[in-house]
Amino acid sequence: MEATLNPPAAKPPAKSRLRTWGPLALVAVLVALPLLPLPNFWIIQLNYIGIYTLPVLGLVLLTGVGGLTSFGQAAFVGIGAYTTAYLSVNFGLSPWLTLFVGLALTGLSAAIIGGITLRMSGHYLPLATIAWALALYYLMGNLEALGKYDGILGVKGLTLFGLEVGQQRVFYAVVWTFSLLACFAVIRLLDSRSGRAIRSLAGGSQMAEAMGVNTLRFKVGIFVLAALLASLSGWLFAHFQRTVNPSPFGLKMGIEYLFMAVLGGAAHVWGAIAGAGVVKLLEDQLQVLLPKLIGTSGSYELIVFGILIVLVLKYLPDGLWDFIDRRLPRPQRPVDWRDAPDLPARAKPAAGEVVLDVQAIRKTFGGLVAVNDISFQTRAGQVVGLIGPNGAGKSTTFNLVTGVLGLSGGAVRFRGEAIGGLSSRAIAERGVSRTFQHVKMVPDMTVLENVALGAHLRGRKGAIAAMLHTDRAEERELLREAERQLQRVGMGDWMHELAGNLAMGQQRLLEIARALCADPALLLLDEPAAGLRHKEKQALADVLRSLRASGMSILLVEHDMDLVMDICDHIVVMEFGTHLMEGTPAEVQQSPKVRAAYLGTEH
Amino acid sequence: MDISIASILTLDGLTNGAIYALLGMGIVLVFTVTRVIFIPQGEFVAYGALTLAIFQTGKVPGTVWLLLILAAVAALMELVSTWRHRGRAAPALLAAARMFVLPAAVCAVSAWAAPRNLPLAVQAFLTLCIVTAFGPLVYRVAYQSLAGASSLVLLIVSVGVHFAMTGLGLLFFGAEGFRNPSFWDDRFAVGPLNVNGQAVIIFLASAALIVMLWLYFERTLYGKALRATAVNRLGARLMGISTQAAGQLTFAMAALIGALSGLLIGPTTTIFYDSGFLIGLKGFVAGVIGGLASYPGALLGALAVGVIESFGSFWASSFKEVIVFTIILPVLLWRSLTSAHSDEEH
Numbered sequence: 016m017e018a019t020l021n022p023p024a025a026k027p028p029a030k031s032r033l034r035t036w037g038p039l040a041l042v043a044v045l046v047a048l049p050l051l052p053l054p055n056f057w058i059i060q061l062n063y064i065g066i067y068t069l070p071v072l073g074l075v076l077l078t079g080v081g082g083l084t085s086f087g088q089a090a091f092v093g094i095g096a097y098t099t100a101y102l103s104v105n106f107g108l109s110p111w112l113t114l115f116v117g118l119a120l121t122g123l124s125a126a127i128i129g130g131i132t133l134r135m136s137g138h139y140l141p142l143a144t145i146a147w148a149l150a151l152y153y154l155m156g157n158l159e160a161l162g163k164y165d166g167i168l169g170v171k172g173l174t175l176f177g178l179e180v181g182q183q184r185v186f187y188a189v190v191w192t193f194s195l196l197a198c199f200a201v202i203r204l205l206d207s208r209s210g211r212a213i214r215s216l217a218g219g220s221q222m223a224e225a226m227g228v229n230t231l232r233f234k235v236g237i238f239v240l241a242a243l244l245a246s247l248s249g250w251l252f253a254h255f256q257r258t259v260n261p262s263p264f265g266l267k268m269g270i271e272y273l274f275m276a277v278l279g280g281a282a283h284v285w286g287a288i289a290g291a292g293v294v295k296l297l298e299d300q301l302q303v304l305l306p307k308l309i310g311t312s313g314s315y316e317l318i319v320f321g322i323l324i325v326l327v328l329k330y331l332p333d334g335l336w337d338f339i340d341r342r343l344p345r346p347q348r349p350v351d352w353r354d355a356p357d358l359p360a361r362a363k364p365a366a367g368e369v370v371l372d373v374q375a376i377r378k379t380f381g382g383l384v385a386v387n388d389i390s391f392q393t394r395a396g397q398v399v400g401l402i403g404p405n406g407a408g409k410s411t412t413f414n415l416v417t418g419v420l421g422l423s424g425g426a427v428r429f430r431g432e433a434i435g436g437l438s439s440r441a442i443a444e445r446g447v448s449r450t451f452q453h454v455k456m457v458p459d460m461t462v463l464e465n466v467a468l469g470a471h472l473r474g475r476k477g478a479i480a481a482m483l484h485t486d487r488a489e490e491r492e493l494l495r496e497a498e499r500q501l502q503r504v505g506m507g508d509w510m511h512e513l514a515g516n517l518a519m520g521q522q523r524l525l526e527i528a529r530a531l532c533a534d535p536a537l538l539l540l541d542e543p544a545a546g547l548r549h550k551e552k553q554a555l556a557d558v559l560r561s562l563r564a565s566g567m568s569i570l571l572v573e574h575d576m577d578l579v580m581d582i583c584d585h586i587v588v589m590e591f592g593t594h595l596m597e598g599t600p601a602e603v604q605q606s607p608k609v610r611a612a613y614l615g616t617e618h
Numbered sequence: 619m620d621i622s623i624a625s626i627l628t629l630d631g632l633t634n635g636a637i638y639a640l641l642g643m644g645i646v647l648v649f650t651v652t653r654v655i656f657i658p659q660g661e662f663v664a665y666g667a668l669t670l671a672i673f674q675t676g677k678v679p680g681t682v683w684l685l686l687i688l689a690a691v692a693a694l695m696e697l698v699s700t701w702r703h704r705g706r707a708a709p710a711l712l713a714a715a716r717m718f719v720l721p722a723a724v725c726a727v728s729a730w731a732a733p734r735n736l737p738l739a740v741q742a743f744l745t746l747c748i749v750t751a752f753g754p755l756v757y758r759v760a761y762q763s764l765a766g767a768s769s770l771v772l773l774i775v776s777v778g779v780h781f782a783m784t785g786l787g788l789l790f791f792g793a794e795g796f797r798n799p800s801f802w803d804d805r806f807a808v809g810p811l812n813v814n815g816q817a818v819i820i821f822l823a824s825a826a827l828i829v830m831l832w833l834y835f836e837r838t839l840y841g842k843a844l845r846a847t848a849v850n851r852l853g854a855r856l857m858g859i860s861t862q863a864a865g866q867l868t869f870a871m872a873a874l875i876g877a878l879s880g881l882l883i884g885p886t887t888t889i890f891y892d893s894g895f896l897i898g899l900k901g902f903v904a905g906v907i908g909g910l911a912s913y914p915g916a917l918l919g920a921l922a923v924g925v926i927e928s929f930g931s932f933w934a935s936s937f938k939e940v941i942v943f944t945i946i947l948p949v950l951l952w953r954s955l956t957s958a959h960s961d962e963e964h
Contacts, residue, residue: 141773143950150940273777317788324781
């Protein structure tokens with residue numbers, strides 16, 4: 016219980032030299048390498064690694080962060096490569112123009128595939144991308160215009176302000192400028208309003224949707240972004256190799272990109288470079304070594320890669336970069352938001368006004384009537400308790416009000432507007448905010464970031480603003496609001512901690528702070544006291560009282576009778592899906608019906 | 619095109635479709651029980667066809683040695699994990715032996731039989747035994763310790779297994795392709811059609827296997843146990859169903875289906891070490907048409923894929939693969955518009 020009162024024992028350091036200077040050192044090394052008397056062979060190797068880094072970076076965003084998988088990155092690389100090769104060879108267009116044509120074509124096809132498959136459960140995307148990659152491979156290999164399996168020859172190299180870029184040191188500069196810019200853009204993206212939404216996708220869509228995140232849009236968004244990175248890589252590839260043919264864009268390469276991401280560390284941006292580098296160098300060695308060992312030529316490196324994939328997933332599931340990342344100190348986010356202006360707040364209902372009006376709602380699962388014509392109201396400045404024995408239908412009622420489940424009958428009105436049948440996101444937009452019975456948060460984000468996710472709907476800036484850092488003023492406002500709500504629930508000292516390190520009671524308070532960040536008029540709390548210790552419960556009761564005093568309407572599903580009787584103004588009792596009774600805490604406590612429902616009757 | 623060409627194409631498509639149906643069933647089976655999207659299903663097809671082809675030449679197929687190595691690895695893993703778990707040597711050795719003995723016996727018999735030029739049916743039976751023995755071993759070595767992981771991780775493991783098995787296929791069979799002799803060479807005139815014996819065998823074998831699968835899952839206790847594992851792993855375990863045994867059994871069935879498909883398709887086309895992948899993926903398209911959940915859906919999907927492929931190769935032969943793999947997109951679109959939106963578990 017001291018936990019909520021005292022700050023964390025070991026504060027993370029305010030700064031980490033390695034984390035600040037590490038990326039800059041990487042840039043310095045990459046700048047220095049071509050200036051050294053390195054053989055051209057190694058410069059060309061590094062160019063390949065830079066080219067491979069881009070699609071792998073897309074997979075870091077998609078698979079490592081977003082929890083989606085695609086085998087189609089190589090196909091998107093192919094679209095970028097073939098577009099520029101075809102247009103520059105046949106029509107003499109400038110590569111700097113065809114780059115954008117390729118990006119547009121790739122983005123369009125990714126949006127179509129993503130839009131079709133991402134509505135369904137997670138394994139359809141990888142399957143669709145397998146089919147897509149194969150179809151595209153055979154298309155490229157059979158179209159007369161694209162030179163069939165011979166491909167397109169005689170693609171010109173890049174020129175930059177009249178300067179020949181070539182294939183070595185100048186090309187190196189171009190490739191790594193693009194790759195590093197992409198890395199930094201993705202890092203910036205992940206540390207923003209959109210980034211928090213993307214990082215919440217992997218945990219299932221229910222929580223993110225309740226915070227107002229359009230999960231489908233963000234899923235399609237990261238799929239398209241990953242494809243665009245791949246397309247850029249293909250453009251570089253075509254002008255580096257000076258020829259394109261279908262084989263580097265087949266499914267095998269799509270799988271290899273995924274392997275690079277998994278081996279490098281799919282959750283880390285720098286893991287993309289690590290994975291691309293290790294796999295490229297390993298492949299070169301194996302392609303020489305294995306045929307010598309076996310005596311005939313053939314792509315025997317597949318055996319080693321296949322076994323390595325399984326071993327990595329078993330023994331090193333977070334990849335190589337995680338090894339380094341874990342050893343670096345985790346610095347606190349610098350606090351720069353204290354003087355940011357307040358976020359605009361919505362107009363709140365007047366005290367005593369009906370906020371939530373539930374009229375005879377009903378939910379049936381097949382023949383089972385889980386919720387049978389339940390009606391009740393909550394008013395501004397009132398705490399309404401919804402209680403009943405296990406299996407009474409409280410959580411189902413909750414899910415009906417918040418739009419997680421669809422109504423079988425009846426109506427739900429919020430501030431006079433019918434919200435029955437709306438999605439949980441649309442309901443959240445109108446000012447209904449909730450917590451979850453089983454805490455849902457993003458364990459590898461800090462407490463502050465998790466809470467700021469609750470303010471998602473109060474921000475406007477998107478992914479591009481985040482990459483360009485033009486979202487910083489809004490970001491400060493969001494973070495200030497998050498800190499303010501954390502202090503409101505007594506968690507201010509914990510904001511820099513990773514959410515996954517919190518105790519259960521603190522996690523519940525985090526959820527309440529996150530819900531408050533959305534500036535709700537109605538707060539729905541699903542068993543907020545479960546797992547809390549005595550003092551934590553008292554702290555929770557204080558928080559709820561202060562919220563009520565500020566005019567909030569609260570609907571509370573709870574088993575802890577002390578808490579319910581202590582703070583509720585009005586209690587609705589359910590049993591077997593039906594409305595048993597309602598009244599003040601005193602009336603409920605005296606009701607023989609309630610006692611019989613909880614304890615049974617004498618026979 | 620006239621009616622006779624159309625009917626030939628349809629028959630051809632249905633014949634291939636019957637094999638895709640088998641593979642589609644195997645994919646649905648593995649997915650529903652273990653949540654593994656079983657990409658390497660096609661490798662068993664190639665292993666089956668090529669093992670029989672090597673038997674025909676009177677040599678010992680490379681799969682025999684591969685099986686022996688895999689069995690040794692699996693036995694070693696079983697030994698270590700049981701020893702750690704139980705702390706005594708006796709049960710560990712027993713568990714390892716249980717893993718090793720049966721595959722080793724299959725290897726011994728195969729090695730003995732190979733140079734003796736036994737009848738085709740005996741060689742086919744041995745081939746089925748060898749490839750089926752791969753199933754549980756692959757599950758034990760690659761998947762078992764990750765059985766609780768997300769289906770995404772399992773999918774990536776599948777891709778790894780596919781890579782390894784393709785490469786090993788090249789190592790043990792070489793890059794040369796083989797075409798097997800037909801099991802039944804007779805031809806029958808049915809109206810305008812000329813049906814060959816191989817097509818009849820393919821239809822009969824596919825139908826028999828589908829009926830057997832259906833009976834197994836609907837009418838036997840163990841089949842029901844497997845379905846229970848698919849719905850809820852923990853619950854099934856609490857009811858005393860071993861999810862490991864269920865996984866190994868499922869993979870054995872998938873391997874058997876793959877091997878049988880390989881035997882059936884072997885006489886109709888030349889099979890290389892990496893041909894299985896494309897054949898398996900067409901089974902996949904069929905499985906996805908059935909939503910990875912419905913056996914009749916997969917069957918209809920497979921027949922459709924076969925017919926589309928055969929008409930596609932008539933009209934635009936170089937684009938037949940493009941056509942087959944592109945039809946998955948409208949199917950997915952249709953599914954995503956009709957199915958309920960649910961993605962909490964993945």
